[in-house]
Amino acid sequence: MNQVAPDTLSEHAGATSSETGREIILEVTDLKKYFPIKSGVLFQREVAAVKAVDGVSFKIFQGETLGLVGESGCGKSTTGRTILQLYRATSGSVKFRGQEITSLKGTSMRKMRREMQMVFQDPYASLNPRMSVGRIVGEPLVVHNIGTKKEREERVAELLKLVGLNPYFVNRYPHEFSGGQRQRIGLARSLALNPSFIVADEPISALDVSIQAQVVNLLEQLQDDLGLTYLFIAHDLSMVRHLCDRVAVMYLGKIVEIAESEELYTNPLHPYTQALLSAVPVPDPVVEEQRQRIILKGDVPSPINPPIGCNFNTRCPVAVDVCHEEDPKLEEVLPSHWVACHRVV
Numbered sequence: 001m002n003q004v005a006p007d008t009l010s011e012h013a014g015a016t017s018s019e020t021g022r023e024i025i026l027e028v029t030d031l032k033k034y035f036p037i038k039s040g041v042l043f044q045r046e047v048a049a050v051k052a053v054d055g056v057s058f059k060i061f062q063g064e065t066l067g068l069v070g071e072s073g074c075g076k077s078t079t080g081r082t083i084l085q086l087y088r089a090t091s092g093s094v095k096f097r098g099q100e101i102t103s104l105k106g107t108s109m110r111k112m113r114r115e116m117q118m119v120f121q122d123p124y125a126s127l128n129p130r131m132s133v134g135r136i137v138g139e140p141l142v143v144h145n146i147g148t149k150k151e152r153e154e155r156v157a158e159l160l161k162l163v164g165l166n167p168y169f170v171n172r173y174p175h176e177f178s179g180g181q182r183q184r185i186g187l188a189r190s191l192a193l194n195p196s197f198i199v200a201d202e203p204i205s206a207l208d209v210s211i212q213a214q215v216v217n218l219l220e221q222l223q224d225d226l227g228l229t230y231l232f233i234a235h236d237l238s239m240v241r242h243l244c245d246r247v248a249v250m251y252l253g254k255i256v257e258i259a260e261s262e263e264l265y266t267n268p269l270h271p272y273t274q275a276l277l278s279a280v281p282v283p284d285p286v287v288e289e290q291r292q293r294i295i296l297k298g299d300v301p302s303p304i305n306p307p308i309g310c311n312f313n314t315r316c317p318v319a320v321d322v323c324h325e326e327d328p329k330l331e332e333v334l335p336s337h338w339v340a341c342h343r344v345v
């Protein structure tokens with residue numbers, strides 16, 4: 001009899017999704033990132049941990065934009081950084097194009113790093129003020145020892161054009177640019193090594209509203225031109241609707257709901273998603289007039305001591321006994337619509 005090793009089977013299942021036939025570029029399974037809190041002499045004793053990411057699972061398909069949304073402190077940035085191996089995962093798996101990357105080291109890690117890049121929220125803080133734009137954008141090429149000096153200069157000019165900046169400004173310094181332009185510089189730098197996957201961590205949150213749409217348009221255009229896949233992190237739901245194909249909502253280290261954008265906006269099922277969504281203004285004045293804001297009581301609990309049962313139970317308007325006892329699992333309640341809530345399933 002022909003026996004297929006279980007390993008081969010699961011590898012295969014990770015490469016393409018049977019439901020959609022689309023290639024999965026990234027698969028995150030039960031990812032955890034705990035930051036130890038140390039105490040005692042020389043801070044050697046671990047007394048507790050910040051459970052920043054506490055069992056997150058999702059997939060991202062080739063060429064799509066997955067939004068990751070939730071209030072400040074819920075673990076979005078840590079998720080992004082742990083995926084990119086800027087932090088070592090506490091446990092769980094991250095597969096990039098079917099390959100487990102949490103255990104990579106040395107050359108294979110460097111090779112993988114070229115494929116995955118991050119764009120940061122704060123273009124002021126993430127660009128070295130003492131480096132010219134040309135050096136900032138070209139630095140990844142130097143670090144990875146790519147091309148001659150002249151080839152690198154050409155590539156930098158090409159990258160600046162790609163993000164809508166005039167290569168003429170290559171010798172200027174970050175402070176000579178506006179916030180939107182600085183975000184473009186950061187984007188050019190992250191594209192230097194030709195990545196296929198980008199974690200954009202609140203790339204427009206620090207920008208003027210008038211500039212936000214321009215940067216969003218640029219991200220979309222780059223996605224089309226270069227075939228990029230994005231994990232787009234945002235703290236509210238207003239910007240992600242049109243940009244993202246699917247949206248995952250995060251609360252206190254866990255994903256509480258994930259669905260296609262339109263589905264999430266028209267049929268939010270988790271009480272936390274409903275509350276987040278109720279804060280988003282609607283362009284239709286009649287609908288906007290009737291919009292009821294759901295105000296959540298209290299603050300997000302500490303990730304050092306998350307509640308027993310459902311993480312959301314301290315603020316949930318519909319919590320019942322079971323919500324204080326059992327942690328709800330993320331379940332597919334409608335096609336491609338996943339929710340972790342005892343009141344929905």
Ligand SMILES: Nc1ncnc2c1ncn2[C@@H]1O[C@H](COP(=O)(O)OP(=O)(O)O)[C@@H](O)[C@H]1O
Nearest residue numbers: 035050052071072073074075076077078079303
């Ligand atoms: N390097 C770190 N050391 C300790 N705690 C951290 C560290 N980075 C983040 N945290 C904590 O982890 C939680 C999640 O943070 P973060 O991922 O930055 O959330 P978000 O990006 O959603 O605002 C927060 O409670 C934060 O204080």
Ligand SMILES: [Mg+2]
Nearest residue numbers: 076077078201
């Ligand atoms: Mg963050």
